[in-house]
Structures are given as C-alpha cells and as structure tokens.
Amino acid sequence: MPARDWALIRKALINGDSYNSEVSAYFSDFNTDTEAIAVKNLCLVQSNDSALIAQQRIRFFREEIQKIHLKPTIIGQPKIDFDADVKYHPQVSIEFRQTLTSIPRGKYPKDARISWRLMNETSESLTFAKMNDVAALVYQQFFSNRFSFKKGKVIGWYLSPSDGLALQIYCLDAAEAERAAKYVVQAIGKTWNNSIFKTTNPNRTNVPSSEQITILGKQKDAPIWRPSITVNAYKANINVWGAGNEDFELVGRLANGQFFAIARKS
Incomplete structure (x- = not known):
C-alpha cells in the first residue's frame, strides 16, 4: 500500500466518529480505572503506527476486549x-x-x-x-x-x-x-x-x-x-x-x- 494511502486511512481511524472514537466510547465507563485506561491506550491507533501495528491494535480490541467471536448466535x-x-x-x-x-x-x-x-x-x-x-x-x-x-x-x-x-x-x-x-x-x-x-x-x-x-x-x-x-x-x-x-x-x-x-x- 502506498504510504500516502495508509496515512489517509490512519487519519480516518484516529479522527472523527471512527475507530478511535468507538474505542474511547467503549471504555468511557472506566474513566477512573488506571488498568482499563492502559488497555484502552493499547487499542487506540496512534499517529505514528504502521499499518501492521494498527491492524494488531484493532484485532486486539475486537477479539480480546469486545470478544466479537463470542457474541451470541x-x-x-x-x-x-x-x-x-x-x-x-x-x-x-x-x-x-x-x-x-x-x-x-x-x-x-x-x-x-x-x-x-x-x-x-x-x-x-x-x-x-x-x-x-x-x-x-x-x-x-x-x-x-x-x-x-x-x-x-x-x-x-x-x-x-x-x-x-x-x-x-x-x-x-x-x-x-x-x-x-x-x-x-x-x-x-x-x-x-x-x-x-x-x-x-x-x-x-x-x-x-x-x-x-x-x-x-x-x-x-x-x-x-x-x-x-x-x-x-x-x-x-x-x-x-x-x-x-x-x-x-x-x-x-x-x-x-x-x-x-x-x-x-x-
């Protein structure tokens, strides 16, 4: 993927009503829990993340935090x-x-x-x-x-x-x-x-x-x-x-x- 394309995708994941906003809303009930805040920061896409690191953060949030694979049928x-x-x-x-x-x-x-x-x-x-x-x-x-x-x-x-x-x-x-x-x-x-x-x-x-x-x-x-x-x-x-x-x-x-x-x- 061209670097410019990834930069635009990363910006979209970070800003506005997108992935990072979803993560922050999910953890909003834990504003005073230092352990939960640390986990949230692991899930948030950062401005200097590579595409691989961002994918790992998103996968961690979906599978380990939201546990989407355990959602009921x-x-x-x-x-x-x-x-x-x-x-x-x-x-x-x-x-x-x-x-x-x-x-x-x-x-x-x-x-x-x-x-x-x-x-x-x-x-x-x-x-x-x-x-x-x-x-x-x-x-x-x-x-x-x-x-x-x-x-x-x-x-x-x-x-x-x-x-x-x-x-x-x-x-x-x-x-x-x-x-x-x-x-x-x-x-x-x-x-x-x-x-x-x-x-x-x-x-x-x-x-x-x-x-x-x-x-x-x-x-x-x-x-x-x-x-x-x-x-x-x-x-x-x-x-x-x-x-x-x-x-x-x-x-x-x-x-x-x-x-x-x-x-x-x-």
Missing part, C-alpha cells in the same frame, strides 16, 4: 426478507446494556431492548426532519439522564396497539416492571392505563449457580436463565419498513461517553 430472518412478508409502521428501539464494570471476567455483557411504533407515520411519510424530532425526544427522555432498569425473570406486559406499544419488559420484580413500563409510556407522550398492565412471574429460578456442564468434552458454565442485572440505555435507532438493511441511528455516543441526538444511517 442470532436465530432469525434477514430484514429484507421480513419486509417482503410484513408491512409495518416505523419502529423506535432503545438498546440497553449491562454496565461493563459489573460483568464477571470472561463473560459478555447482557442486553435488553424496549421499542414502540410511530403509529402516525409510515415509511412514505417519514422524513429526516421528523426523525430528528424523535431523536430529540428519545435523547431527552432516555439519555440526558440515562434511563436504567433492573432486569430479571418477571415480565411486565403493556399492550396498547393504537399507541404503537407492545411492551414486554423482563424485570427483577413486579414493582420494577411497572416502573419501567410506566416510564416508557409516559416518556413518549402516551397516557398510562393501569388496567392493561400485567405481570408474569415464572416459578423457575434464575439464581446464578456454578453448575458446570460438559459439551464436546469441555467443561463450561451452564447458561443462566434471565439473570438479575442492571441495564442502562446504550443506543437508539429506528427501523423503517422497505429501507432494506439500512438502519437509522437516533442517539450517538461521543468518545467521552456523552450521548447526543442525531438521525442518520448507522
């Missing part, structure tokens, strides 16, 4: 195929993630998702101006004072099709499920109807155990069913019918960990 259907079968209103989704500092060593962070549909919009009527309005609302209600809830085995149900709501929130207990559901309903400007809220509390235990299982001759920890953890708002996007595999980001995150509202392709 998703059993589903490509969006473009789903869109061919079902037509739907734009769907706003907020992704939640377990705080990194609470994750046991060698484990991957658990996540959660809360979503609703914009019943007054279609793919044809939606515009970037309208998406920016939605982004501002989502940012103000869920990210300016970061919304979190305690996840667990109890399911809180709130079904109001006319409001675009089909909430199914897994929480620690019934009280937490009601708090989370009520917050979402009111945050998006809808009226809470207590008569349609219900909870399901399975008898099955979700207490973490040290049970070991043997798979293909190797000892592994048994999966924990609906563990009790705290998850925090992490990112938000909007899913638009007919837009192919395009997804549109509503809330982004800066390298210093601060969130900001934006409507753009993610």
